[in-house]
Amino acid sequence: MNIINRVNCEFSPNKLKSGSGRIREILDKALNGEEIDVNEGVHLFGAIGDDRDRLFSVANDLRKKANGDKVSFVVNRNINFTNICYMGCKFCGFAKRMEDKKAKWLDLDKIVLLAQEAWDRGATEVCIQGGLHPRLEGGHYKSIIESIKMQLPDIHIHAFSPFEIWYGASKRKISYEDFLLELKEAGLGSIPGTAAEILDVEVRQKLTKNKLSSEKWIEIVRTAHNLGIPSTSTIMYGHVDSPHHWSAHIDLLRQIQKETGGFTELVPLSFVHKESPLFIENPHTVRPGPTSDEVKKMHAVARIMLNGWIDNIQVSWTKLGAEVAQKMLNLGVNDLGGTLMNESISRAAGSSNGQEITSKEFVEIIRHAGKIPVRRNTVYQTLEEYTNHDPIKVKPLVPRRGRKPTFFLKNNYSHES
Ligand code: SF4
Numbered sequence: 296m297n298i299i300n301r302v303n304c305e306f307s308p309n310k311l312k313s314g315s316g317r318i319r320e321i322l323d324k325a326l327n328g329e330e331i332d333v334n335e336g337v338h339l340f341g342a343i344g345d346d347r348d349r350l351f352s353v354a355n356d357l358r359k360k361a362n363g364d365k366v367s368f369v370v371n372r373n374i375n376f377t378n379i380c381y382m383g384c385k386f387c388g389f390a391k392r393m394e395d396k397k398a399k400w401l402d403l404d405k406i407v408l409l410a411q412e413a414w415d416r417g418a419t420e421v422c423i424q425g426g427l428h429p430r431l432e433g434g435h436y437k438s439i440i441e442s443i444k445m446q447l448p449d450i451h452i453h454a455f456s457p458f459e460i461w462y463g464a465s466k467r468k469i470s471y472e473d474f475l476l477e478l479k480e481a482g483l484g485s486i487p488g489t490a491a492e493i494l495d496v497e498v499r500q501k502l503t504k505n506k507l508s509s510e511k512w513i514e515i516v517r518t519a520h521n522l523g524i525p526s527t528s529t530i531m532y533g534h535v536d537s538p539h540h541w542s543a544h545i546d547l548l549r550q551i552q553k554e555t556g557g558f559t560e561l562v563p564l565s566f567v568h569k570e571s572p573l574f575i576e577n578p579h580t581v582r583p584g585p586t587s588d589e590v591k592k593m594h595a596v597a598r599i600m601l602n603g604w605i606d607n608i609q610v611s612w613t614k615l616g617a618e619v620a621q622k623m624l625n626l627g628v629n630d631l632g633g634t635l636m637n638e639s640i641s642r643a644a645g646s647s648n649g650q651e652i653t654s655k656e657f658v659e660i661i662r663h664a665g666k667i668p669v670r671r672n673t674v675y676q677t678l679e680e681y682t683n684h685d686p687i688k689v690k691p692l693v694p695r696r697g698r699k700p701t702f703f704l705k706n707n708y709s710h711e712s
Contacts, residue, residue: 336599340592342592351625353595353599354596354599358608362629367677370417372413372422373636377426379393386644388567389639410443411446418450423455424455433463443482455483460475472522479524485525485674486519491529498540502535520558529562534568534581535573570643610632613648616700618703634653637692653689656700658681669681670686
């Protein structure tokens, strides 16, 4: 596999101004079910004016063809068992040192308690990730899974990023395959495809000092898929990257999917700059996240490039907020992600989009967008469709200080982008 697609980029803004026929050609190809290559993807990111409208409309058409008017969400809880981490990723506002007042460590009993609380509130999944604590023993990852499964045998455990798999396997001094197999036998259901950021050597060097290289990320994800452990996929954008990185990254995910079929979805993650050392230390060279136009194009181009390979495009409400997330439902997105109950990674980076959206609120947001709400499980099987009934109302787990995430619906019956 060509891991790092050095893009022979044809794109230039001037060329695009006179080349809107080219964008129409690319979009027609997409509508005919033909594959959009990396250079074509770069062109789409540069679309302006009528071409841009057409881009959004084609993304919406492909979304409708793949998913109808159903928009899904999952009832889950995020459990970040520690934020202690010495890896020093420059974009990360979450990691703390051991002596830091905000350093956090949850023992196994506490993790099980949180999982039980989530189950009692209707969660079908717990999403577990943590920092790479320097004193963590490699066997701890398995212990977390076993402890939860002993109490809650039917909950889906979606846990441990490829960075954590790399760390656990190296602590245990065993191969990724053996480590993943151990976790699967203990009850691991799937892994988050986080820590991908942008799968490009130069960008990763700036973001993470390339500690988890693209090659290792791909190897771990591919190994998981081959063992029957599915994963999500992600792209974190809007920092030191550009459209050719985005297009190449999406193409790379598509190549992996063709080989393994193990990705359940793609989740574009906007870079949140406020508490990120990368931005704080380099405010003139690092961008403060993507523009709103780029956010829209990312979801639309992802839908178009992944058409027929990864048909679930999720929007991250923790990064964008519920109001913007709702708008993405007309730009290629068919999934709103999880209720989360305890979001902390985006908040640590400076996001202010709250910790939880309840099932009832998801249903309201989806209906207001003119779509049909569906509660799904982690691997996108439908559990409940809300055509003429509502989910049971539950109070947010953590009392809210600010507005409800559905506050915007009162003044805005939104069917538009
Ligand atoms: S992104 Fe993950 S691995 Fe990197 S510093 Fe933050 S917690 Fe540690």
